[in-house]
Amino acid sequence: MKAVVWHALGDIRLDDVPEPEIKDPYDAIVRITTSAICGTDLHFVRGTMPGMQEGRILGHEAVGVVTDIGSGVRNLRAGDRVVVPSTVACGTCSYCRAGYYAQCDNANPQGRRAGTVFFGGPEAAGGLDGLQAEYARVPFAHVGLVPLPDTVDDAQAILLSDIYPTAWFGARLAEVGAGDTVVIVGAGPVGQAAVGCARLQGAGRIIIVDGLADRLELARRQHAETVDFNSEDPVEAVLELTGGIGADRVIEAVGVDAQRPSRGPAADAVREQAEQFDRERDEAAPEQAPDGRTWVPGDAPTLAARWAVQMAAKAGTIGTIGVYPPQVQHYPFGAAFMKNLTLKLGNCNHRRYVPDLVSMVAAGRLDPTPLITRWVGTEDAIDAYRAFDRREAGWTKVTLGVAGDGSIAPGLGEAAGTGAATTAGTQGTGGDEPGERR
Secondary structure, three states: OEEEEEEEOOEEEEEEOOOOOOOOOOOEEEEEEEEEEOHHHHHHHHOOOOOOOOOEEOOOOEEEEEEEEOOOOOOOOOOOEEEEOOEOOOOOOHHHHOOOHHHOOOOOOOOOOOOOOEEOOOHHHOOEOOOOEOEEEEOOHHHHOEEOOOOOOHHHHHHHOOHHHHHHHHHHHOOOOOOOEEEEEOOOHHHHHHHHHHHHOOOOEEEEEEOOHHHHHHHHHOOOEEEEOOOOOHHHHHHHHOOOOOEEEEEEOOOOOOOOOOOHHHHHHHHOOHHHHHHHHHHHOOOOOOEOOEOOOOOOOOHHHHHHHHHEEEEEEEEEOOOOOOOOOOOOHHHHHHOOOEEEEOOOOHHHHHHHHHHHHHOOOOOOHHHOOEEEEHHHHHHHHHHHHOOOOOOOOEEEEOOOOOOOOOOOOHHHOOOOHHHHOOOOOOOOOOOOOO
């Protein structure tokens, strides 16, 4: 089969690889009809997330059709159309049963304290082959596959594999509630999804910060207030917009590959920290293999975190869902401490949120499709990776159409509704946080 394969830093290829097979009674094989490229995939190519094994299939987002199941999978049949949550969980351990699927005791072969397992990642994350392929093996399929109704098409469902659950989780971490002023740092795919998720959780105002004009325009189409960090100081802008108070809640959706402003007053301020950010970049990505402007690690690994702390109101809350690998060891704890901030962060418990989000799309309360800005064939995957990596205009979210048979084409899920609730401010019920009483 064809698959996008990681060979080395700066080296990914579309290869012919063996098809996967059932290895465990709780496995399923899924024929992928639609996959996608995520910013996390870029970390592996840029060098900001180490530990990848040569030959690893990339990707952790997919929609597909079940073709085979192990003897332990009792709730699925061949032919079922499903969305694959990005993280893997057993569903039986105490963490899964409390809703902390990303901290499953049994999914990681390195043991209970090894942490989150996701498709297409390094050995520390389970060493599983990913989903940018024609077929994929899904462990714990009885928990890890969520059935899809025909009213939810592939274009909608692919964004429910990772982007929208992560954004919903970020708003929950930030404790977004009725009437809150929310700042979202980063207008990439997750930041864009966080606009609708924060609004559905009751946000009164939503301000989004980025430096790319096309991404800010996409956020404005969702009726978010926008701040361009290449034309104004984003911290000063947020303070001005909030009457000098700051945001009640901040969702940090950038992570380790943050980039410095290229111009404007913020660029002047950051220039004073250039040596510090250079050291942070070298710590975050000690090995790199850039190809011109492609595969270049972010040059300010903690800038988004610092801005988030500065933008938050006293006694506010920050939910961090931008990825920070273990080698990133700098954070503005002193500033956060002096403001009595609440900090919450981590990997999304995807399986907790995906079923509710599927139901919201099917009911017309959420329509994620405007976030898809490019739809390409798998044969063009490597070129798509390059354009997405360079943050070229129009390449905010890239989906890969792998096979038509069994898929629901984009637009055919529109009978589910317009998703007007994401712009009307209707408050949703996406489930309580793990550990909270229902």
